[in-house]
Amino acid sequence: MTKNTLCVLGAGSWGTALAILLAKNGHEVVLWGRNKEKIRAMYEAGENSFFLPGIPFPKTLTVSSNLSQAVLQSDELLLVVPSHAFRDTLVQIHCIKPDLQRLSWATKGLEPDTHQLLHTVVDEVFEQSLQQAVISGPTFAAEVAKGLPTALTVAANDQAYAQTLAELLGNATLRPYVSHDIIGLEIGGAAKNVMAIAAGIADGLGYGANTRSALITRGLHEISQLSLKLGAEQQTIMGLSGLGDLLLTCTDDQSRNRRMGLAVGRGQNIEQAEIEIGQVVEGVQAAKQIYSLAQDLGIEMPIVEQVYQVLYQNLAPQKAVQNLLMREHKSE
Known part of the structure; x- marks a missing residue:
């Protein structure tokens, strides 16, 4: 070499x-x-x-x-x-x-x-x-x-x-x-951090494996919607930098973004959690950025929206989960 x-x-x-x-x-x-x-x-x-x-x-x-x-x-x-x-x-x-x-x-x-x-x-x-x-x-x-x-x-x-x-x-x-597929990797790498915060919030609230599994699955759907709109490929979304990175970040406590969600779900504020984590938590900024991007593109990303409202509009985490569960019934 x-x-x-x-x-x-x-x-x-x-x-x-x-x-x-x-x-x-x-x-x-x-x-x-x-x-x-x-x-x-x-x-x-x-x-x-x-x-x-x-x-x-x-x-x-x-x-x-x-x-x-x-x-x-x-x-x-x-x-x-x-x-x-x-x-x-x-x-x-x-x-x-x-x-x-x-x-x-x-x-x-x-x-x-x-x-x-x-x-x-x-x-x-x-x-x-x-x-x-x-x-x-x-x-x-x-x-x-x-x-x-x-x-x-x-x-x-x-x-x-x-x-x-x-x-x-x-x-x-x-x-x-x-x-x-540069776009696919970039969207996957950014959006999965927001989903990890969502999964951490749910686990911090004590909602269990069913909730986490649903969030990951529907989170992948949201990432797919945004990625395809921007020109990414479905194969990338289902690959290592899409589904693979999403699973890793949402399910293991080595993830800073998941730990941020856990802290928020347990009642800590963002500033306290960031001090304890001791590193940049990219998903906090990404929640604002991806929410704005989805709004600009007219794409519905309900999990991202609820995470954004929890982090930036003082929405109670319990209420965010209720908002997701109470959405209009639709086909998968």
Whole structure:
């Protein structure tokens, strides 16, 4: 395998896990983060003690808070910053390397305020045509970092680029699949977080497995409606980055979004829950963004609507569940 110098931008749990994976695959990897104190602590500890404690960095993984240096020395850039920082990071990259030819990201979410899909943000910042790729799927960061068996999807607007990234990521414990459906991966990765909050709320209220199963199933229907409207493919919705990621996020307490829902269902407010979770909970912003997007497109997404009202309009969680159950009867 050809050795590459890769830059992973974003030193949260998922960015760190991908950096560890790529370094274990034999590549030189720079993990960039904007917080100088945290980056220094990672350097001294040889691990990301904040998000993935006890998982040491491979020897070929270095950390940096110098964005220019990290970008200019790398053959590949992989963005894993939170969605609210996505555009700002892109603008900085464009200033450093305006002739960039290709870019990949594993950020899940839409852009705040504009509720744009992230590939459209890339198009706006980089006026030239870029090779673009999205990495998504049912992946908890700690399990990837530990080398537990995992599968994910790489979707790109150039299939040779998708295959290149698949070869960089793939090893004996991680199996990547390739696709051309960027929109499908982006919608699946954003919307499933909202459904995980819904599932967590229901479980926090003590409503049990029947309720959770119904929410996941109808949640998949809502994701499908939105995805198809925006041009995604049904195969993607039923694949790893759609159904697979939805099941994972809704059913396991490693999910920050599910934990947020559990906290809300048990009576905590969003601010309390975010402090306890200690990381960005993408589904909180995604609920607002996807609700607005669905309204703009004239798509009915009742679960998303109820989550939005709980998070932003002080609707009682019990009332949200009642609202869903009392909707007009219809064919499945």
